[in-house]
Amino acid sequence: MSRTRTALALGTAAAAALSLASFTASAAPLPAAGSTTVTPAGHDFKATLSGKATLKAGSVTVTCSVSVSTGTVPAAPGNQNAAGPVSSPISPPTYSSCTSSMWGVTPTVTTSGAWTVSMQHDSPITATMTVPVGGLVLRTSGLASCTVTAAPTAAANVGGTWANGAPPSLTFANASVPVKVTGGFGCPTSATSSTFNAVYLVTDTTDPAQQITVGP
The missing domain is CATH 1.20.5 (Single alpha-helices involved in coiled-coils or other helix-helix interfaces)
Structure with a gap:
C-alpha cells in the first residue's frame, strides 16, 4: 500500500x-435520581380534591367535584430513599358528583385495585400516581352508553407535582392517561389517551397538627 x-x-x-x-x-x-425523604414516617394521610377534577377523552369531558383517597407514609427506614422516589400505597380514589360535557349523558366512575403514589424530591418535587390495569372505569348512560377504561392493558404512571405547605398539595396538570373507549354513537372510540386535571390537598390524619413533607 x-x-x-x-x-x-x-x-x-x-x-x-x-x-x-x-x-x-x-x-x-x-445521573441517578437524588435522595428523597417523606415525613412523618408511618403517618396516615388523606388527599381531598380541591375544586374539580376533569378527565377528557376525545371531545368528551367528564368533571367530578368530589374525590378522596387515603394512604400511609412508609415507616422508617422505608420513608427514605438515597437514590430515588419514596412510594406509598393509596386507596383507589373515589369520584362522585360527576357531570359530562355531552348533553343528556350521566357519567359514573368506579375504581379498584392496588394504586400507589411516589414522590421524588427535586425542583419541583415530582409525583407519580400509578393506576393498576383497569383500575378506573368511566361509564355513561342516557343518550350515549360509553365505557372508558384507564390503563387498559398495563399499569399507567400519571405524572404530577407535589408542593410542601400547610396543607401540601398534589397537582396533576394535563396529565396523560392511556384509555380504551367502547360504545356506540357519540362515544369517542378513537381516543387512546385522556387528559387528567386535578388538585388534591393532603392532610395528616394521624396528627392533624403536622404536615406531610417531602424533602431530600
Missing part, C-alpha cells in the same frame, strides 16, 4: 474511533 493510501486509511480509522467515542459519551446513562 502506498504512503498516501496508508495515511488515508489511518485518518479514516481515527475519525471512526473519534465518532464512536463521541457516540459512547453521548449515550452515557443519566
Whole structure:
C-alpha cells in the first residue's frame, strides 16, 4: 500500500474511533435520581380534591367535584430513599358528583385495585400516581352508553407535582392517561389517551397538627 493510501486509511480509522467515542459519551446513562425523604414516617394521610377534577377523552369531558383517597407514609427506614422516589400505597380514589360535557349523558366512575403514589424530591418535587390495569372505569348512560377504561392493558404512571405547605398539595396538570373507549354513537372510540386535571390537598390524619413533607 502506498504512503498516501496508508495515511488515508489511518485518518479514516481515527475519525471512526473519534465518532464512536463521541457516540459512547453521548449515550452515557443519566445521573441517578437524588435522595428523597417523606415525613412523618408511618403517618396516615388523606388527599381531598380541591375544586374539580376533569378527565377528557376525545371531545368528551367528564368533571367530578368530589374525590378522596387515603394512604400511609412508609415507616422508617422505608420513608427514605438515597437514590430515588419514596412510594406509598393509596386507596383507589373515589369520584362522585360527576357531570359530562355531552348533553343528556350521566357519567359514573368506579375504581379498584392496588394504586400507589411516589414522590421524588427535586425542583419541583415530582409525583407519580400509578393506576393498576383497569383500575378506573368511566361509564355513561342516557343518550350515549360509553365505557372508558384507564390503563387498559398495563399499569399507567400519571405524572404530577407535589408542593410542601400547610396543607401540601398534589397537582396533576394535563396529565396523560392511556384509555380504551367502547360504545356506540357519540362515544369517542378513537381516543387512546385522556387528559387528567386535578388538585388534591393532603392532610395528616394521624396528627392533624403536622404536615406531610417531602424533602431530600
